[in-house]
Amino acid sequence: MPRAGFKQLTAVFLLFSVAAIGLLHACTPDHLVFYHDSYRRLSYFPIVIGAILYGVKGGLGFAAVSSLAFVPHLYMFWARGPEAYYSELSEIVFYLAAGLVIGLISSRESRLQEKYKTLSEKLAASYQRLHHQASLLLAAEEQLEKRRK
Numbered sequence: 448m449p450r451a452g453f454k455q456l457t458a459v460f461l462l463f464s465v466a467a468i469g470l471l472h473a474c475t476p477d478h479l480v481f482y483h484d485s486y487r488r489l490s491y492f493p494i495v496i497g498a499i500l501y502g503v504k505g506g507l508g509f510a511a512v513s514s515l516a517f518v519p520h521l522y523m524f525w526a527r528g529p530e531a532y533y534s535e536l537s538e539i540v541f542y543l544a545a546g547l548v549i550g551l552i553s554s555r556e557s558r559l560q561e562k563y564k565t566l567s568e569k570l571a572a573s574y575q576r577l578h579h580q581a582s583l584l585l586a587a588e589e590q591l592e593k594r595r596k
Contacts, residue, residue, distance in 0.1 A: 454500055461493040461509060468493075469516025477523040487538055490517065494542055498549035502557065506550030510542040517542070 468486050475482045490513045498506025524535045
């Protein structure tokens with residue numbers, strides 16, 4: 448499968464995952480805290496994968512989509528008071544921070560990979576020139592040796 452096709456298919460899968468996790472949050476009764484905690488942690492996977500594949504834009508994009516999918520869950524905690532609500536609300540900040548940080552790391556890694564690829568191509572070209580020049584020099588030495596004899 449081509450790399451561009453893989454990325455598009457992965458993006459669709461990640462969006463579907465975010466929607467499914469948001470739906471699970473919305474449909475699970477609020478007293479089942481273990482499940483909500485698990486869903487909240489599962490939300491990091493699409494963010495991280497999006498950041499790794501698409502850089503900062505992907506990380507922040509999937510963090511924003513995950514945050515929107517998390518909003519119905521926040522309404523469950525509204526009645527529990529400000530401490531519980533703000534605790535849940537802070538998760539959105541963590542989603543965005545994770546998307547940004549991992550996106551920055553991924554983008555930097557991609558830039559370094561491209562830089563090393565360019566350097567490798569230059570080194571290969573230099574090696575070819577050096578090999579060609581060495582062949583010419585050896586041929587010239589052979590001719591010189593023949594003329595001496």
